[in-house]
Amino acid sequence: ETGVTQTPRHLVMGMTNKKSLKCEQHLGHNAMYWYKQSAKKPLELMFVYSLEERVENNSVPSRFSPECPNSSHLFLHLHTLQPEDSALYLCASSLTSGVEADTQYFGPGTRLTVL
Amino acid sequence: AQKVTQAQTEISVVEKEDVTLDCVYETRDTTYYLFWYKQPPSGELVFLIRRNSFDEQNEISGRYSWNFQKSTSSFNFTITASQVVDSAVYFCALSTPNSGYALNFGKGTSLLVTP
Numbered sequence: 001e002t003g004v005t006q007t008p009r010h011l012v013m014g015m016t017n018k019k020s021l022k023c024e025q026h027l028g029h030n031a032m033y034w035y036k037q038s039a040k041k042p043l044e045l046m047f048v049y050s051l052e053e054r055v056e057n058n059s060v061p062s063r064f065s066p067e068c069p070n071s072s073h074l075f076l077h078l079h080t081l082q083p084e085d086s087a088l089y090l091c092a093s094s095l096t097s098g099v100e101a102d103t104q105y106f107g108p109g110t111r112l113t114v115l
Numbered sequence: 116a117q118k119v120t121q122a123q124t125e126i127s128v129v130e131k132e133d134v135t136l137d138c139v140y141e142t143r144d145t146t147y148y149l150f151w152y153k154q155p156p157s158g159e160l161v162f163l164i165r166r167n168s169f170d171e172q173n174e175i176s177g178r179y180s181w182n183f184q185k186s187t188s189s190f191n192f193t194i195t196a197s198q199v200v201d202s203a204v205y206f207c208a209l210s211t212p213n214s215g216y217a218l219n220f221g222k223g224t225s226l227l228v229t230p
Binding site: 040097102103104 | 138147148150152157158159160161162165167199210211215216217218220222223
Protein backbone atom coordinates (compact mmCIF):
# COMPACT_ATOMS: atom_id res chain seq x y z
CA GLU A 1 0.00 0.00 0.00
CA THR A 2 1.37 3.39 -0.94
CA GLY A 3 2.19 5.74 1.93
CA VAL A 4 0.27 8.78 0.70
CA THR A 5 -2.86 8.51 -1.41
CA GLN A 6 -4.84 11.22 -3.15
CA THR A 7 -8.31 11.24 -4.67
CA PRO A 8 -9.46 11.96 -7.23
CA ARG A 9 -6.49 11.59 -9.55
CA HIS A 10 -8.11 13.79 -12.19
CA LEU A 11 -10.74 16.48 -11.81
CA VAL A 12 -12.40 18.79 -14.29
CA MET A 13 -14.57 21.54 -12.88
CA GLY A 14 -16.27 24.70 -13.95
CA MET A 15 -15.54 28.03 -12.34
CA THR A 16 -18.77 27.95 -10.34
CA ASN A 17 -18.38 24.42 -9.00
CA LYS A 18 -17.39 23.37 -5.52
CA LYS A 19 -15.19 20.31 -5.15
CA SER A 20 -12.79 18.81 -2.65
CA LEU A 21 -9.46 17.06 -2.95
CA LYS A 22 -8.64 14.36 -0.44
CA CYS A 23 -5.31 13.16 0.86
CA GLU A 24 -4.62 10.30 3.26
CA GLN A 25 -1.31 9.20 4.71
CA HIS A 26 -0.58 5.78 6.20
CA LEU A 27 2.88 6.58 7.56
CA GLY A 28 2.03 7.70 11.08
CA HIS A 29 3.23 11.22 10.33
CA ASN A 30 2.17 14.37 12.16
CA ALA A 31 2.57 16.94 9.41
CA MET A 32 0.80 17.28 6.08
CA TYR A 33 1.23 19.67 3.17
CA TRP A 34 -0.49 20.91 0.03
CA TYR A 35 1.64 21.94 -2.94
CA LYS A 36 0.67 23.37 -6.32
CA GLN A 37 2.65 22.46 -9.41
CA SER A 38 1.93 24.55 -12.48
CA ALA A 39 3.55 24.10 -15.84
CA LYS A 40 7.02 25.60 -16.04
CA LYS A 41 6.95 26.77 -12.40
CA PRO A 42 8.64 25.44 -9.27
CA LEU A 43 6.52 23.62 -6.76
CA GLU A 44 4.69 26.10 -4.58
CA LEU A 45 3.92 25.34 -0.97
CA MET A 46 0.30 26.24 -0.21
CA PHE A 47 -0.48 24.99 3.29
CA VAL A 48 1.24 23.20 6.15
CA TYR A 49 -0.51 21.39 8.97
CA SER A 50 1.24 20.10 12.05
CA LEU A 51 -0.72 18.00 14.51
CA GLU A 52 -3.91 19.10 12.76
CA GLU A 53 -3.19 22.81 13.22
CA ARG A 54 -2.40 25.05 10.30
CA VAL A 55 1.07 26.49 10.73
CA GLU A 56 1.66 28.10 7.37
CA ASN A 57 -0.44 29.65 4.66
CA ASN A 58 1.63 31.06 1.84
CA SER A 59 -0.77 33.81 0.79
CA VAL A 60 -3.08 31.42 -0.96
CA PRO A 61 -6.35 32.88 -2.30
CA SER A 62 -9.39 32.20 -0.15
CA ARG A 63 -11.00 30.16 -2.91
CA PHE A 64 -8.71 27.38 -1.61
CA SER A 65 -9.75 26.20 1.84
CA PRO A 66 -7.82 23.44 3.62
CA GLU A 67 -9.13 21.15 6.32
CA CYS A 68 -7.23 18.69 8.48
CA PRO A 69 -9.65 16.70 10.67
CA ASN A 70 -6.90 14.39 11.98
CA SER A 71 -3.24 13.73 11.36
CA SER A 72 -3.99 11.14 8.67
CA HIS A 73 -6.37 13.13 6.49
CA LEU A 74 -6.10 16.40 4.65
CA PHE A 75 -8.63 18.07 2.37
CA LEU A 76 -8.48 20.97 -0.01
CA HIS A 77 -11.88 22.51 -0.65
CA LEU A 78 -12.20 24.39 -3.92
CA HIS A 79 -14.79 26.98 -4.90
CA THR A 80 -15.13 29.57 -7.65
CA LEU A 81 -11.75 28.70 -9.10
CA GLN A 82 -10.12 30.41 -12.07
CA PRO A 83 -8.63 28.78 -15.17
CA GLU A 84 -5.14 29.70 -13.93
CA ASP A 85 -5.73 27.41 -10.95
CA SER A 86 -5.43 24.44 -13.29
CA ALA A 87 -2.42 22.51 -12.05
CA LEU A 88 -1.22 19.35 -10.35
CA TYR A 89 -2.00 19.48 -6.64
CA LEU A 90 0.33 17.39 -4.55
CA CYS A 91 -0.09 16.29 -0.98
CA ALA A 92 2.85 15.33 1.21
CA SER A 93 3.46 14.23 4.77
CA SER A 94 6.41 14.15 7.14
CA LEU A 95 7.07 13.01 10.66
CA THR A 96 7.21 16.56 11.99
CA SER A 97 7.08 20.07 10.59
CA GLY A 98 9.32 22.98 11.49
CA VAL A 99 11.33 21.01 14.03
CA GLU A 100 13.64 19.03 11.82
CA ALA A 101 14.16 18.69 8.09
CA ASP A 102 12.15 15.51 8.01
CA THR A 103 11.76 13.93 4.63
CA GLN A 104 8.45 14.70 2.97
CA TYR A 105 6.71 11.85 1.18
CA PHE A 106 4.39 12.76 -1.65
CA GLY A 107 1.18 11.39 -3.05
CA PRO A 108 0.51 10.91 -6.76
CA GLY A 109 -1.29 14.23 -7.09
CA THR A 110 -4.64 15.41 -8.43
CA ARG A 111 -4.57 16.85 -11.93
CA LEU A 112 -7.09 19.71 -11.82
CA THR A 113 -8.49 21.41 -14.88
CA VAL A 114 -10.70 24.47 -14.44
CA LEU A 115 -12.84 25.33 -17.45
CA ALA B 116 17.48 34.07 1.08
CA GLN B 117 17.23 30.46 0.07
CA LYS B 118 17.55 29.52 -3.56
CA VAL B 119 18.03 26.38 -5.60
CA THR B 120 19.16 26.55 -9.21
CA GLN B 121 18.91 23.69 -11.63
CA ALA B 122 20.34 25.25 -14.74
CA GLN B 123 19.64 22.29 -17.01
CA THR B 124 16.03 22.44 -18.11
CA GLU B 125 16.09 19.36 -20.32
CA ILE B 126 18.65 16.64 -20.95
CA SER B 127 18.42 13.88 -23.51
CA VAL B 128 20.73 10.86 -23.47
CA VAL B 129 20.87 7.47 -25.06
CA GLU B 130 20.45 4.43 -22.88
CA LYS B 131 23.63 3.28 -21.04
CA GLU B 132 25.14 6.75 -21.08
CA ASP B 133 26.08 8.39 -17.79
CA VAL B 134 24.35 11.66 -17.00
CA THR B 135 24.89 14.30 -14.32
CA LEU B 136 22.16 16.62 -13.12
CA ASP B 137 23.41 19.85 -11.58
CA CYS B 138 22.10 21.56 -8.47
CA VAL B 139 23.48 24.77 -7.00
CA TYR B 140 22.05 26.20 -3.81
CA GLU B 141 22.25 29.45 -1.86
CA THR B 142 21.75 29.89 1.85
CA ARG B 143 23.29 31.80 4.73
CA ASP B 144 22.42 29.08 7.20
CA THR B 145 25.29 26.90 8.36
CA THR B 146 22.90 24.04 8.98
CA TYR B 147 20.79 22.97 6.05
CA TYR B 148 19.51 19.91 4.26
CA LEU B 149 19.47 18.98 0.61
CA PHE B 150 17.13 16.59 -1.15
CA TRP B 151 16.62 15.03 -4.54
CA TYR B 152 13.24 13.85 -5.77
CA LYS B 153 12.23 12.06 -8.96
CA GLN B 154 8.91 12.80 -10.68
CA PRO B 155 8.01 10.21 -13.31
CA PRO B 156 5.16 10.87 -15.76
CA SER B 157 2.69 9.45 -13.24
CA GLY B 158 3.18 12.63 -11.20
CA GLU B 159 4.22 11.39 -7.79
CA LEU B 160 7.43 12.84 -6.35
CA VAL B 161 9.65 9.99 -5.26
CA PHE B 162 12.20 10.70 -2.54
CA LEU B 163 15.76 9.78 -3.52
CA ILE B 164 18.13 11.23 -0.95
CA ARG B 165 18.44 13.59 2.03
CA ARG B 166 21.79 15.04 3.02
CA ASN B 167 22.69 17.45 5.83
CA SER B 168 25.30 20.17 5.54
CA PHE B 169 27.71 18.50 7.93
CA ASP B 170 28.01 15.32 5.93
CA GLU B 171 30.07 15.91 2.82
CA GLN B 172 30.62 12.28 2.03
CA ASN B 173 29.54 11.34 -1.42
CA GLU B 174 26.89 8.67 -1.58
CA ILE B 175 26.26 5.85 -3.98
CA SER B 176 23.08 3.85 -4.26
CA GLY B 177 23.16 1.39 -7.11
CA ARG B 178 23.40 3.38 -10.35
CA TYR B 179 22.77 6.65 -8.50
CA SER B 180 25.48 8.76 -6.90
CA TRP B 181 25.56 12.20 -5.35
CA ASN B 182 28.46 14.63 -5.14
CA PHE B 183 28.12 17.22 -2.36
CA GLN B 184 30.63 20.08 -2.59
CA LYS B 185 30.17 22.81 0.03
CA SER B 186 32.98 24.84 -1.51
CA THR B 187 30.91 25.34 -4.67
CA SER B 188 27.47 25.03 -3.02
CA SER B 189 26.59 22.17 -5.29
CA PHE B 190 24.84 18.86 -4.82
CA ASN B 191 25.02 17.10 -8.16
CA PHE B 192 23.33 13.84 -9.05
CA THR B 193 24.79 11.27 -11.44
CA ILE B 194 23.01 8.34 -13.02
CA THR B 195 25.38 5.70 -14.33
CA ALA B 196 24.39 3.52 -17.27
CA SER B 197 21.06 5.28 -17.69
CA GLN B 198 17.92 3.34 -18.51
CA VAL B 199 14.64 4.30 -20.16
CA VAL B 200 12.91 4.02 -16.78
CA ASP B 201 15.10 6.86 -15.53
CA SER B 202 13.16 9.25 -17.76
CA ALA B 203 11.53 11.73 -15.38
CA VAL B 204 11.80 15.22 -13.99
CA TYR B 205 14.32 15.47 -11.17
CA PHE B 206 14.06 18.11 -8.46
CA CYS B 207 16.67 19.33 -6.05
CA ALA B 208 15.41 20.98 -2.86
CA LEU B 209 16.85 22.90 0.08
CA SER B 210 15.57 22.99 3.66
CA THR B 211 16.87 25.34 6.36
CA PRO B 212 15.97 26.22 9.95
CA ASN B 213 15.30 29.83 9.00
CA SER B 214 12.68 28.73 6.52
CA GLY B 215 10.99 26.53 9.10
CA TYR B 216 12.44 23.55 7.28
CA ALA B 217 10.09 24.14 4.36
CA LEU B 218 11.27 22.57 1.12
CA ASN B 219 12.52 25.11 -1.41
CA PHE B 220 12.53 23.38 -4.78
CA GLY B 221 14.49 24.10 -7.92
CA LYS B 222 12.64 24.23 -11.23
CA GLY B 223 13.62 20.68 -12.07
CA THR B 224 15.53 18.99 -14.86
CA SER B 225 13.64 16.88 -17.34
CA LEU B 226 15.66 13.80 -18.29
CA LEU B 227 14.78 11.78 -21.36
CA VAL B 228 16.55 8.47 -21.88
CA THR B 229 16.02 6.95 -25.31
CA PRO B 230 16.68 3.36 -26.35
